[in-house]
Amino acid sequence: MEVAWPENLSTIRERMIEELMIGLELANLLPNVVAESDGGFGSAKDLASKIIKSFSNIFTLLNIVREGDDDQVSVLSQIQVEDSSPCLVAWKSEDYSPESCRPPNNTPTKKSRRGCHQRRRSSRTWKRDTPILINDGQAWRQYGQKSILNSKFPRYYYRCAYKYDQGCEATKQVQRIQVKPPLYRTTYFGNHTCSDHDLILEGTGNSSDTSMLISFDGSNLTSKKDQYPLIVSSTKQKVNDEIITSGLVNHNEYSSSSDYFVSLNQEAIPSSRPMCLSTSHESDFDDVINGLMDYVDLNPDVF
DNA sequence: GGAATTTGACCTGT
DNA sequence: ACAGGTCAAATTCC
Numbered sequence: 001m002e003v004a005w006p007e008n009l010s011t012i013r014e015r016m017i018e019e020l021m022i023g024l025e026l027a028n029l030l031p032n033v034v035a036e037s038d039g040g041f042g043s044a045k046d047l048a049s050k051i052i053k054s055f056s057n058i059f060t061l062l063n064i065v066r067e068g069d070d071d072q073v074s075v076l077s078q079i080q081v082e083d084s085s086p087c088l089v090a091w092k093s094e095d096y097s098p099e100s101c102r103p104p105n106n107t108p109t110k111k112s113r114r115g116c117h118q119r120r121r122s123s124r125t126w127k128r129d130t131p132i133l134i135n136d137g138q139a140w141r142q143y144g145q146k147s148i149l150n151s152k153f154p155r156y157y158y159r160c161a162y163k164y165d166q167g168c169e170a171t172k173q174v175q176r177i178q179v180k181p182p183l184y185r186t187t188y189f190g191n192h193t194c195s196d197h198d199l200i201l202e203g204t205g206n207s208s209d210t211s212m213l214i215s216f217d218g219s220n221l222t223s224k225k226d227q228y229p230l231i232v233s234s235t236k237q238k239v240n241d242e243i244i245t246s247g248l249v250n251h252n253e254y255s256s257s258s259d260y261f262v263s264l265n266q267e268a269i270p271s272s273r274p275m276c277l278s279t280s281h282e283s284d285f286d287d288v289i290n291g292l293m294d295y296v297d298l299n300p301d302v303f
Numbered sequence: 304g305g306a307a308t309t310t311g312a313c314c315t316g317t
Numbered sequence: 318a319c320a321g322g323t324c325a326a327a328t329t330c331c
Contacts, residue, residue: 141308142307142308143308143323144309144322144324145309145310146321146323148320149319157322157323173322304331305331306329306330306331308327308328308329310327310328311324311327312324313324314322314324316320317318
């Protein structure tokens with residue numbers, strides 16, 4: 001079923017396309033830049049920063065296209081927020097930005113013994129229902145999983161990866177709430193107080209492998225699994241089911257496996273349904289964009 | 304071997 | 318008493 005975009009979204013759509021094209025063009029330059037960088041990733045870093053900024057702009061545009069009044073129509077999933085959520089407040093004040101959607105600064109109580117804790121009844125929370133599992137750009141560590149009464153699916157508990165390093169108390173819960181169409185509910189608790197992480201680039205060092213991993217690092221990161229939010233292809237990188245990288249989605253509702261690539265390497269493209277953007281040197285760039293637009297048209301619910 | 308994930312135990316709130 | 322949230326030992330992964 002094809003769903004036409006409302007006219008008042010055409011501008012935003014055009015901006016998204018423009019940003020995607022810029023991002024993809026820049027990504028296409030990465031292999032050469034890295035090859036010429038003589039081991040130092042300085043220029044590649046700049047390039048990657050631009051790519052990330054471009055994709056971030058897309059996500060911002062996607063976020064502001066939301067369900068509601070003022071002839072806005074949802075092309076994102078249903079986003080449920082409390083009236084007092086900073087995201088909604090920012091939106092209403094036309095001061096929207098991804099930063100403004102950060103949770104309020106309150107923290108759960110500390111525990112002194114195993115399992116000894118207070119529930120976060122009074123903690124401000126907000127929920128996001130999405131047909132896919134999204135990468136929100138934060139580093140999370142799963143610390144629990146529970147079967148929930150009257151729910152077919154377990155609930156997964158995540159805390160900030162920097163809880164112990166930086167005392168960040170942000171947590172979230174993820175639970176699948178619907179099979180078909182797939183729907184996941186993510187509930188956020190508390191605010192991230194950890195600092196941002198510098199961008200790094202990581203190459204395979206193999207000249208035949210043009211894929212690159214773009215990641216946020218930190219020197220205090222402990223493994224590659226910490227290194228998201230944005231991964232632009234990694235032929236060997238195992239991507240957690242939860243993570244949607246680069247905003248590209250695996251929408252195979254019958255499969256639990258998920259691979260998300262913006263590939264610079266033809267071999268890296270999985271054969272299953274997930275949308276992939278190939279920017280291999282042999283491919284026609286226009287085909288990539290056309291493929292993207294087809295995907296958007298055929299899967300409006302994804303956005 | 305170190306880090307991440309899994310899973311049973313423990314604790315709190317209702 | 319029970320459901321939900323967290324801890325931490327065990328297990329798995331890289």
